[in-house]
Amino acid sequence: MRSLALIAAIAAGPALADGIEITVAGEGADGTIVIDLFEDVAPGHAERITALAAAGAYDNVAFHRVIDGFMAQTGDVQFGDLEDPDFDMRRAGTGGSDMGEVPAEFSDLTFARGVVGMARAGDPACGGDPSCTERQQFLDSANSQFFIMFAPNDFLNGKYTIVGEVVSGMEVVDAIKRGDGPNGAVIGRPDAMVRVRPVDLP
Numbered sequence: 216m217r218s219l220a221l222i223a224a225i226a227a228g229p230a231l232a233d234g235i236e237i238t239v240a241g242e243g244a245d246g247t248i249v250i251d252l253f254e255d256v257a258p259g260h261a262e263r264i265t266a267l268a269a270a271g272a273y274d275n276v277a278f279h280r281v282i283d284g285f286m287a288q289t290g291d292v293q294f295g296d297l298e299d300p301d302f303d304m305r306r307a308g309t310g311g312s313d314m315g316e317v318p319a320e321f322s323d324l325t326f327a328r329g330v331v332g333m334a335r336a337g338d339p340a341c342g343g344d345p346s347c348t349e350r351q352q353f354l355d356s357a358n359s360q361f362f363i364m365f366a367p368n369d370f371l372n373g374k375y376t377i378v379g380e381v382v383s384g385m386e387v388v389d390a391i392k393r394g395d396g397p398n399g400a401v402i403g404r405p406d407a408m409v410r411v412r413p414v415d416l417p
Contacts, residue, residue: 232413233261234382235268241278241406243392248363248384250331251416253377257320260333260357260378265413267292267312267359273411278391279307281406282399285368287391288334289408290360297407304405311358319354319376326364326371329381329388334360363388382416 237248252261267273267290276295280288289295293310296302317333326332335357357376365388381388394401 232265232269232415234379234414234416235264236412236414237273237384237408238410239278239387239391239406240409241392242404244387244390244406246384246387246390248387249382249414249416250363250379251382252379253322253324256322256324257333257376257378259317260320260376263312263314263317263357263359264361264378266314268411268413271411272312272359273408275407275409276411277304277307277401277405277407279304279401279405280362280399281391281394281401282365282397283393284366285399286332286362286364287388288360288362288399290334292359297404304401307405308360311360314358316355317357317376319357320378321373322377324377326368326375326377327380328364328366329385330364330377331379331381332362332364332371332375333357333378334362335375365389 233254234249234251239246239248252264254261272292275298276289276292277297278287278289279295291308291310292312294306363381392401392406
């Protein structure tokens, strides 16, 4: 039912904004993060995040992958909702929205502390299809998930779309409950974005 409500809300035409405000709560973090979205650098990705935020799709979505010294990932609107009775932490991070993938929008910006990047993965629809290009399989597969950098990481430059940066609440980001192991899978109840809404920044 959530996907139908999401489609209806987005179809109603959410107001455009240049940022989002995220209220975070959990065992680690408790506070508000404000992100400036780079609509001039990554307009498609900024529009996607704004639309999902306006529809309430990000509400109660877990930070499912959190690697100390690297980044905190969230935004799985399909399987990451902590309030969903069928929530399973093992599936969080494997889904996205019904809105399809967003083509990559690479730039000269670099992945510094506080930068927000769009997560991506291979498109399963491309599996075994020889006509499916590498770009379709990997680079153009962002949807709803994003991550916030704890520290700089030049390895990501030119490989993931930078969509914004934290302008307030970096101390909240730093407090997000960490995951275990090299993949950063969070054990137990993760911290979550309890409310995410578009905001106009000064």
